């Protein structure tokens with residue numbers, strides 16, 4: 639265990655008018671960071687903040703948490719849960735932020751990173767990085783609307799040039815953002831090339847608010863390296879959090895994982911999905927999780943193939959049990975081929 643890393647990750651961090659107990663946070667991930675997964679992760683512990691799944695700002699003001707796919711939470715996570723909103727209209731974004739604040743959640747995160755076509759076509763997500771005035775106006779409108787922490791998640795931009803990202807960092811801070819999560823990849827690059835961590839250093843250097851570095855942190859050594867080489871204040875874990883939800887507890891010195899943790903974790907998620915979602919949606923979510931979780935297994939594809947034929951969660955649980963009954967070979971670190 640890297641004690642130095644654990645000590646750093648366990649240090650509180652001020653974000654706006656609030657403080658969080660640790661610096662390793664869950665990055666936002668659509669279809670993966672749902673309430674059941676977050677409960678699983680919380681049962682291990684070690685996280686500072688958790689991000690919920692991205693929500694469309696237009697729908698949020700009237701969204702009903704009892705039936706919503708993404709706008710739902712457990713009471714126990716409210717004080718460390720950030721909701722990410724996506725949209726292009728400053729007033730709509732402000733209204734959505736107000737709703738998040740009214741629900742008593744930790745804070746609002748603005749998505750300027752999503753580069754999927756359906757979002758960018760509407761002028762939202764990473765598309766706003768092409769129009770810095772509008773992006774800044776969105777942050778300013780959200781800032782005026784709420785007193786809870788306002789965070790911004792964004793990426794390098796549309797060209798492989800650090801300067802726009804640095805300029806934007808300054809503009810976001812000036813517009814009232816309380817923290818940034820920065821993913822140093824250009825927008826058309828959907829996680830195929832490695833992120834350029836030195837740009838995290840440039841962004842951190844440009845502002846006084848906390849910066850969470852993000853991108854390809856898959857081990858405690860990666861985490862230490864990104865912190866040491868960029869000076870960022872914390873790290874947002876994405877895909878590794880799905881593959882090994884106990885990483886937060888492990889890297890912060892709370893847990894020493896045993897080989898049985900894989901089986902227990904998969905079965906526990908099935909149980910939690912049953913509690914939080916109706917059966918068909920729960921099954922889809924479990925299969926989605928399994929694509930990343932399978933990166934831990936030498937024959938992970940075989941687990942995914944068998945799950946694809948499971949018709950319900952009971953069948954999925956049977957597949958998981960049968961698979962682990964054969965003592966499958968584990969990989970020392972997750973196989974990146976599973977990390978799309």
Ligand SMILES: Cc1cc2nc3c(=O)[nH]c(=O)nc-3n(C[C@H](O)[C@H](O)[C@H](O)COP(=O)(O)O)c2cc1C
Pocket residue numbers: 665666667668669670691692722749751752791821852853854855874875876877878978
């Ligand atoms: C399946 C998936 C869904 C994602 N959804 C979102 C999202 O809704 N909003 C967002 O800002 N980033 C999203 N991301 C990007 C992650 O937050 C993160 O920036 C990216 O995965 C790089 O971090 P990692 O290398 O630790 O996975 C998503 C990533 C994945 C893999």
